[in-house]
Structure formats: structure tokens, C-alpha cells
Amino acid sequence: MNKLILGDNLDSLKKLESESVDLIYLDPPFFSNRSYEVIWGDKGEIRSFEDRWSGGMDHYISWLKDRVEQMHRVLKPTGSIFLHCDYHANAHIRVFILDKIFGEDNFRNDITWQRTNNPKGSQYKKKNLGIATDTIFWYSKSNKYFFDDTRIRTELEAELVADKYPKIDEYGRYYEYPILRSASKGARPNLVYEYKGFTPPFYGWVVSKEKLIEIDLRGDLGWRKNGQPFRKFRPHEDPGKLVNNMWDDILRIQSNSKEAIGYPTQKPEALLERIIKMASN
Numbered sequence: 001m002n003k004l005i006l007g008d009n010l011d012s013l014k015k016l017e018s019e020s021v022d023l024i025y026l027d028p029p030f031f032s033n034r035s036y037e038v039i040w041g042d043k044g045e046i047r048s049f050e051d052r053w054s055g056g057m058d059h060y061i062s063w064l065k066d067r068v069e070q071m072h073r074v075l076k077p078t079g080s081i082f083l084h085c086d087y088h089a090n091a092h093i094r095v096f097i098l099d100k101i102f103g104e105d106n107f108r109n110d111i112t113w114q115r116t117n118n119p120k121g122s123q124y125k126k127k128n129l130g131i132a133t134d135t136i137f138w139y140s141k142s143n144k145y146f147f148d149d150t151r152i153r154t155e156l157e158a159e160l161v162a163d164k165y166p167k168i169d170e171y172g173r174y175y176e177y178p179i180l181r182s183a184s185k186g187a188r189p190n191l192v193y194e195y196k197g198f199t200p201p202f203y204g205w206v207v208s209k210e211k212l213i214e215i216d217l218r219g220d221l222g223w224r225k226n227g228q229p230f231r232k233f234r235p236h237e238d239p240g241k242l243v244n245n246m247w248d249d250i251l252r253i254q255s256n257s258k259e260a261i262g263y264p265t266q267k268p269e270a271l272l273e274r275i276i277k278m279a280s281n
Contacts, residue, residue, distance in 0.1 A: 024071050026071070081141075094110075112135060
């Protein structure tokens with residue numbers, strides 16, 4: 001538990017048991033020809049860094065493929081891998097590494113992470129668009145994998161609360177939600193009962209009488225002028241918005257961030273938290 005391993009990841013991976021890992025996130029050096037790593041002054045890492053790029057794209061893909069093969073071996077059948085890269089090599093990584101090792105059928109998503117709202121410009125005349133995104137490839141080892149996107153829903157923006165919950169009573173905002181079952185769902189005799197002088201048709205209430213009393217006591221049962229009941233659905237009950245494959249709500253670490261340690265491609269904890277929550281238990 002809580003074990004950190006410092007060393008060459010290929011050597012370390014070879015020592016791990018097969019099918020022992022639930023989730024893998026890797027943020028390998030991108031094929032960008034920029035010496036991010038040398039700021040740490042590790043001579044062994046500098047040599048490794050220089051060697052990876054000396055043979056061009058083919059050498060880089062070969063270097064990375066050796067490691068991903070070991071990751072596939074140690075990953076459990078129910079596990080997933082998230083590989084973080086950018087435009088320099090993402091097409092090569094997907095076709096020549098991930099599709100070949102994990103299989104095209106186990107491709108789950110290519111997630112676009114918008115890491116900045118202000119991509120860097122240039123002092124020279126612009127010849128292309130600014131780069132604001134990275135790619136995160138998500139593959140599972142099999143078709144039986146853990147996934148729960150309800151754990152990563154995002155809160156409704158404050159300015160949208162009033163639009164979604166337009167009505168107000170002494171308990172706050174709400175919108176009207178059905179408290180009666182749909183007639184198309186058929187008869188439910190056990191849910192047909194009288195409450196405060198109202199008895200629904202054959203299709204009944206959506207909840208038992210005990211539950212309906214609870215809803216009423218907390219101020220969440222309403223009555224229209226025509227005598228029809230409804231449920232008051234409130235902002236604190238909102239499950240939030242589902243997250244899609246465009247992640248534009250997590251920005252890269254700024255220099256003044258409490259997380260910042262000075263590494264130029266350091267990734268924010270929130271990015272890893274989302275992956276861990278949605279793809280593992």
C-alpha cells in the first residue's frame with residue numbers, strides 16, 4: 001500500500017506481477033524535441049532523454065512501446081490505461097502502440113484536455129493556430145472494465161441555477177417534477193392511495209405513502225391550482241452535468257499554484273483525480 005518506486009520504469013515494471021494493477025496513467029515525454037527533463041540535472045535521465053530522440057519518431061515509438069507492453073502485462077483484465085500525449089506523436093502512438101497492444105476493440109475514448117485558455121503566441125508572423133490541448137487515450141484491457149461517470153459529474157454553474165430552477169418558495173428555488181407515474185407504465189395498485197384528499201388514477205404515485213409524507217414534511221410537495229400534485233426538485237439534489245470527452249474545466253498548473261514544484265509539464269491533481277474516480281474503485 002502507498003508504495004512509490006523511483007527508477008527506470010521499464011526495469012521496475014518487469015518486477016511487478018502480471019495482472020496486478022487496476023489503473024495506469026502515464027505522462028511520458030512527448031516527442032517535442034524540447035529538453036524539459038534536463039532541468040532536474042539527472043545525468044542518467046539526460047542521456048536517456050537524448051537517446052530517445054536520436055533515432056527520430058521510429059526510435060521514440062519503439063522506446064515507448066517497450067514500456068506499454070509491460071503495462072499491458074501488469075494490468076488486470078478489468079483495468080484501464082490512460083496515455084497522455086500531444087499532437088507531435090498522438091497518431092503514431094494510437095496506431096503503432098495502443099491499437100496493436102490493447103486492440104482496436106478496447107479503445108474507449110480519446111479525451112481532449114484543454115489545458116489553457118490562452119495558448120502561447122509568437123514574435124514571428126503566425127502561420128498556424130495556437131496549441132491549447134493535449135490528448136489522453138483511454139484503453140481498457142478487456143470489455144469488462146470499471147467505469148462510473150456519476151462520480152465525476154460537475155456542478156451546475158451559478159448563473160444557470162436560476163434558469164433551471166425558476167420558481168421560489170420559503171425553502172428556496174425549485175422546478176416542478178412529476179410525483180405521479182406515467183400512464184404508459186401501466187397499473188400499480190400498490191401505489192394508488194389517497195393523500196390529502198387526492199387519489200391518483202390506476203397508474204399511482206411514484207413513491208410509497210411513507211416516502212410521500214417525508215417529501216411533504218420537508219416542503220417538497222406542491223399542488224397546482226387544478227388540484228394536481230407535483231414534486232419540487234431543488235438545486236442541492238442536482239446530480240450535476242455528465243462529463244464528456246472534452247475536458248475544458250481543468251487548467252494547467254500556474255506558477256503561483258500551491259501544487260507547483262517547478263516542473264514545466266507538471267499535471268494538476270484534479271486531472272488525475274477525475275481519471276481515478278471514473279476508472280477505478
